[in-house]
Amino acid sequence: xxxxxxxxxxxxxxxxxxxxxxxxxxxxxxxxxxxxxxxxxxxxxxxxxxxxxxxxxxxxxxxxxxxxxxxxxxxxxxxxxxxxxxxxxxxxxxxxxxxxxxxxxxxxxxxxxxxxxxxxxxxxxxxxxxxxxxxxxxxxxxxxxxxxxxxxxxxxxxxxxxxxxxxxxxxxxxxxxxxxxxxxxxxxxxxxxxxxxxxxxxxxxxxxxxxxxxxxxxxxxxxxxxxxxxxxxxxxxxxxxxxxxxxxxxxxxxxxxxxxxxxxxxxxxxxxxxxx
DNA sequence: GCCCAGGAGCCCG
DNA sequence: CGGGCTCATGGG
Numbered sequence: 001x002x003x004x005x006x007x008x009x010x011x012x013x014x015x016x017x018x019x020x021x022x023x024x025x026x027x028x029x030x031x032x033x034x035x036x037x038x039x040x041x042x043x044x045x046x047x048x049x050x051x052x053x054x055x056x057x058x059x060x061x062x063x064x065x066x067x068x069x070x071x072x073x074x075x076x077x078x079x080x081x082x083x084x085x086x087x088x089x090x091x092x093x094x095x096x097x098x099x100x101x102x103x104x105x106x107x108x109x110x111x112x113x114x115x116x117x118x119x120x121x122x123x124x125x126x127x128x129x130x131x132x133x134x135x136x137x138x139x140x141x142x143x144x145x146x147x148x149x150x151x152x153x154x155x156x157x158x159x160x161x162x163x164x165x166x167x168x169x170x171x172x173x174x175x176x177x178x179x180x181x182x183x184x185x186x187x188x189x190x191x192x193x194x195x196x197x198x199x200x201x202x203x204x205x206x207x208x209x210x211x212x213x214x215x216x217x218x219x220x221x222x223x224x225x226x227x228x229x230x231x232x233x234x235x236x237x238x239x240x241x242x243x244x245x246x247x248x249x250x251x252x253x254x255x256x257x258x259x260x261x262x263x264x265x266x267x268x269x270x271x272x273x274x275x276x
Numbered sequence: 277g278c279c280c281a282g283g284a285g286c287c288c289g
Numbered sequence: 290c291g292g293g294c295t296c297a298t299g300g301g
Contacts, residue, residue, distance in 0.1 A: 119298040
């Protein structure tokens with residue numbers, strides 16, 4: 001039996017119960033996906049599938065190559081589906097270019113061609129080059145010694161690394177506890193009535209930080225679960241009829257179930273209720 | 277053809 | 290400080 005978000009009046013409790021609901025429904029997600037866990041890399045018939053997840057293994061990333069791949073992936077997936085980003089990542093790997101050393105010497109133009117599938121490839125090529133030169137000056141071993149606040153500040157100074165990418169790097173590549181907010185987070189919590197969708201990144205992040213224990217694994221799963229929920233159900237055009245929050249969500253789009261008996265001709269299957 | 281996808285920078289009031 | 294524009298491929 002799911003605990004319904006609406007039962008709790010306070011924002012804090014909503015955030016706690018939302019996590020429990022999502023986890024119960026979707027189970028652990030095993031983020032961040034890595035190519036070495038992906039079957040597509042070794043099995044061409046699996047094209048289109050992305051299986052690089054590693055549920056319940058929180059030792060990942062376990063080396064600097066893992067961490068580097070996550071950082072590059074974080075840039076490649078900016079405002080882009082993971083499918084397209086992963087293709088670009090795969091392309092880099094297959095051309096033996098997915099390393100700090102190789103990306104240091106490759107030209108932005110050549111790099112752009114390799115990551116074409118991820119979209120915005122000219123911009124992203126420059127961003128990756130910026131990340132690489134940053135890492136050459138600030139090795140991962142050094143970054144790991146910084147306080148989260150200082151680490152975030154350094155990452156944000158990289159041109160092409162904004163709040164979400166910086167926090168993704170901190171949480172998923174460096175395994176430090178910081179909550180990643182994205183468009184999905186605002187959309188889901190906005191529709192559920194927990195926050196206003198127009199709230200700023202920092203506001204929403206602070207809310208999560210104040211509500212949850214500062215645990216890397218928890219932040220990891222929560223963000224991944226929000227993505228899972230939003231990719232499949234709380235999409236731009238939401239699929240409320242199969243959503244686990246279909247009974248409690250104030251913004252749900254009600255779709256009348258098809259009945260076996262003949263409806264009146266005026267009745268349509270899709271009736272949209274909009275509250276304003 | 278249209279809409280959307282795990283954003284960020286820049287410019288402008 | 291917030292809103293609007295640009296960047297761009299690939300899938301539904």
